[in-house]
Each structure stands twice: as C-alpha cells, then as structure tokens.
Amino acid sequence: MAEADLIEPTIDPNTRNLTYRNVVARNGASSKTVVSVRDTPGLVTDEPTARGGTNEGPTPVETVMGGLCGCDAVITHLVAGLIDFEYGDIEYVCDAEIDPRGVHGVEGFRPYFEKVTLKKTIKTNEPEDRIEKLKKNVEQRCPVSNLIRDAGVDLHIEWIVVPM
Numbered sequence: 001m002a003e004a005d006l007i008e009p010t011i012d013p014n015t016r017n018l019t020y021r022n023v024v025a026r027n028g029a030s031s032k033t034v035v036s037v038r039d040t041p042g043l044v045t046d047e048p049t050a051r052g053g054t055n056e057g058p059t060p061v062e063t064v065m066g067g068l069c070g071c072d073a074v075i076t077h078l079v080a081g082l083i084d085f086e087y088g089d090i091e092y093v094c095d096a097e098i099d100p101r102g103v104h105g106v107e108g109f110r111p112y113f114e115k116v117t118l119k120k121t122i123k124t125n126e127p128e129d130r131i132e133k134l135k136k137n138v139e140q141r142c143p144v145s146n147l148i149r150d151a152g153v154d155l156h157i158e159w160i161v162v163p164m
Contacts (some may be wrong), residue, residue, distance in 0.1 A: 003068040005136045007082055031055055032107055061112075064144075068118060071144035072157075076122075079137045085130060088123035088164045115154040118145075123164045 011017070027033040031053035032046040045060045047053025058066060069092040080087055095117045102111035124131065139145065140159070149155045 003009050005026070005133050006140065007079070007133075007137055010082065030054070033060075041131055048071055061096070061098065064148075065096055068116070068144045068148065069094055071142050072118070072120065072138065075138050075142045076134070079134055079141065083130070083133060083137070085134050086164075087126070088125060090123070091121045093119040112151065113148065113153045116148055116156070118155075118157045119160060120157060121160040121162060125164050131159070 023035060023037050025033050025035045028083035031051070032044060034042065034044050036042040038126070046055060046057040047059055049055050051087075053059075071090070073090055076087075076090065079085070097115040098111050098113055099109050102109035115149055126134075145155060145157065
C-alpha cells in the first residue's frame with residue numbers, strides 16, 4: 001500500500017487509549033442466546049431448527065458475517081468523511097465456507113471460517129484513484145476484517161462500483 005494513499009491518523013499515535021466494550025448475554029440451556037448491548041434492543045443468536053435451535057435469530061457465525069458488513073460500512077463512512085468522498089448506498093453480500101468437522105471435534109480442522117467472500121457494491125461517481133484511496137484506508141482501519149484476516153482466514157473483499 002502506497003504511503004501517499006494512507007490518510008493521517010485521527011488520533012495521537014503515541015498515546016495509548018484503550019476503550020472498554022461490554023456485552024451481556026443470557027442463555028437458557030439451549031442454542032438461543034439473548035445479547036444485550038449498551039442501550040440498544042440487542043439481538044438474539046440461535047441455530048436453525050435443523051440443528052436443534054428455534055431459528056429465532058442468526059447463528060453466531062452469521063452474526064460475525066453481519067458484523068463484517070456493518071464494520072466495513074462504519075469505517076467506509078468514517079474514512080469517506082475524512083477525505084470528502086461522496087457515495088450513496090452500499091449493498092453487501094457475504095458468503096463463508098466452514099468445514100463442519102472442526103465444530104464436531106475432528107482434530108486438524110479449525111472450527112471457524114476457511115474462506116470469507118464479501119461483495120461490496122457501492123454507488124459513487126468518484127474517480128478510480130479516489131476509490132482506491134478509500135479502499136486502502138478502509139482495509140487498513142476495519143477492525144473486523146483485520147480480525148478475520150489475522151486469524152488466517154482467506155478473506156476476499158470485492159468492490160463493485162456503480163454510478164450514483
């Protein structure tokens with residue numbers, strides 16, 4: 001990544017400033033878990049009925065996939081504001097491959113993603129060089145995509161640009 005494409009940090013890089021996150025969850029001896037976050041309605045994770053759940057919410061793995069979409073959107077919005085990048089709607093499609101042998105205890109198989117593919121369709125009339133600048137800065141700053149990538153997951157993020 002070219003240094004010229006990266007924007008300056010928006011925080012003092014020499015001052016460590018850890019933030020605190022708190023999530024509270026309750027599970028009633030089933031696959032369904034009710035999660036409370038700050039002062040929001042929260043969410044429910046569950047498994048499909050075919051896997052013994054009640055299908056009242058996305059699976060925990062699906063929430064990670066949704067978290068990737070949401071985090072990318074938040075960081076895109078943040079970076080776009082910093083560089084005065086004009087864009088419209090973004091649509092995401094996220095697919096993941098998991099080998100179920102890992103979840104079922106077979107040694108040598110990880111119980112998490114093998115591959116994640118995120119297709120990001122963004123509406124903008126910005127020129128290609130500005131799109132690349134946005135893309136590189138979002139890639140550098142997105143906590144969830146970096147977490148997935150650092151776990152050794154084969155992560156592919158495809159940007160599809162359509163005019164506004």
